Amino acid sequence: MRVGVIAPAWLPVPPPSYGGTEAVVDGLCRGLAGLGHDVLLVGHPDSTCPVERCSVVPAGDTVPMGRARIELEHALGAYGLTADCDVVSDHTVGGPVCAALHPGRAVVATNHNPFNRSNEAIFGAAAGHADVVAISRSHAATTTVPIAAVIHHGIDVDTFPRGDGSGGYAAMLTRMAPDKGVHHAVRIAREAGVPLKIAAKMREDREHAYFDEFVRPHLGGGIEYVGEVDAAGKRALLAGAVALLNPIQWDEPFGMAMIEAMACGTPVVGTARGAAPELVVDGVTGFLRASDADLAAALAEVHQLDRAACRRRVAEEFSIERMAANYVRAYEARIERVAGRREVMA
Numbered sequence: 001m002r003v004g005v006i007a008p009a010w011l012p013v014p015p016p017s018y019g020g021t022e023a024v025v026d027g028l029c030r031g032l033a034g035l036g037h038d039v040l041l042v043g044h045p046d047s048t049c050p051v052e053r054c055s056v057v058p059a060g061d062t063v064p065m066g067r068a069r070i071e072l073e074h075a076l077g078a079y080g081l082t083a084d085c086d087v088v089s090d091h092t093v094g095g096p097v098c099a100a101l102h103p104g105r106a107v108v109a110t111n112h113n114p115f116n117r118s119n120e121a122i123f124g125a126a127a128g129h130a131d132v133v134a135i136s137r138s139h140a141a142t143t144t145v146p147i148a149a150v151i152h153h154g155i156d157v158d159t160f161p162r163g164d165g166s167g168g169y170a171a172m173l174t175r176m177a178p179d180k181g182v183h184h185a186v187r188i189a190r191e192a193g194v195p196l197k198i199a200a201k202m203r204e205d206r207e208h209a210y211f212d213e214f215v216r217p218h219l220g221g222g223i224e225y226v227g228e229v230d231a232a233g234k235r236a237l238l239a240g241a242v243a244l245l246n247p248i249q250w251d252e253p254f255g256m257a258m259i260e261a262m263a264c265g266t267p268v269v270g271t272a273r274g275a276a277p278e279l280v281v282d283g284v285t286g287f288l289r290a291s292d293a294d295l296a297a298a299l300a301e302v303h304q305l306d307r308a309a310c311r312r313r314v315a316e317e318f319s320i321e322r323m324a325a326n327y328v329r330a331y332e333a334r335i336e337r338v339a340g341r342r343e344v345m346a
Helices: 020-034 068-081 095-101 117-126 182-192 205-218 231-240 256-263 292-299 307-317 320-345
Strands: 002-006 038-042 052-054 087-090 107-110 131-134 169-175 196-201 223-227 241-246 268-271 286-289
Touching (some): 002 020, 002 068, 020 256, 020 320, 038 068, 068 087, 068 095, 087 095, 087 320, 095 107, 095 117, 107 117, 107 320, 169 231, 169 256, 182 205, 182 223, 182 241, 182 292, 196 205, 205 223, 231 256, 241 256, 241 292, 256 268, 256 307, 268 292, 286 292
Parallel strands (some): 038 052, 107 131, 169 196, 268 286
16 A cells, blocks of 8 residues: 655654654654555655655754644645555644545554643544554553554664673663653662663753753762763663663653663663553563662662563564554554445445
């Protein structure tokens, strides 16, 4: 089939550094192409994903992240550019409401963010005109919006090196925010006596403010902030780590860093919130605990875990091939429903 994939307007696909949704869309496009489907990606003009690409916002234009009018311009244009596609796979926040303007189109809309009040309203309004996809079972359980499918994210495991943890440090791959638990990670690493390398996006004022108050005073003595890393830097960081520290303080809908770490053979030590219990097998590919003290004790025991089992878990459950196949099933189901509706109307 011909699949029109709509990415958010803000970052290239794949992203040069931080950008979880864009990384997922890149893997989905390549996975679909690998299955023999014809893919058109509508996204940022600097995207390099190896499929047919086009953009609504011209190259060279600045794209301020989060501007509603730019997102609306992008979404409206994207639905026009994908008019010849059999199905639209929409990964934007506001775009799914455009499905109502195209009642004869088959649209599958994925929410990559929490179902907060705004997203509940947007995807609820879109649900009658598109099939809504949640990215984990815990994510789906947080909403009253009808969920057509739960599809976990996937990654290209072969692009992640097999690491041996020889760096001797714990890694944190995140954004600089309280809900990501960076200050908890500092406390856990110190208590466990394990060096910590923090790679985190820190661009916004609130991220700098959090860092200055809660993280910067505790740097040194084995605690290091290494900045925001690119794709190669991320892989090197994760492969050399004894564990990924992920003490999240919110119910995260997925958590790409966890499967990326496990792809390198690096176990996850984190809190059992959000999708974490769906991704990490406690006692096999990591340890999930509730308190900082218990996480510190678990971090000291990660050497007992089999790194090969971590990588095998991702290859079997979170590959781009599996993700793409699951999306194809969702596309086919939506196409069939739209076709059935046409027959009834005829």
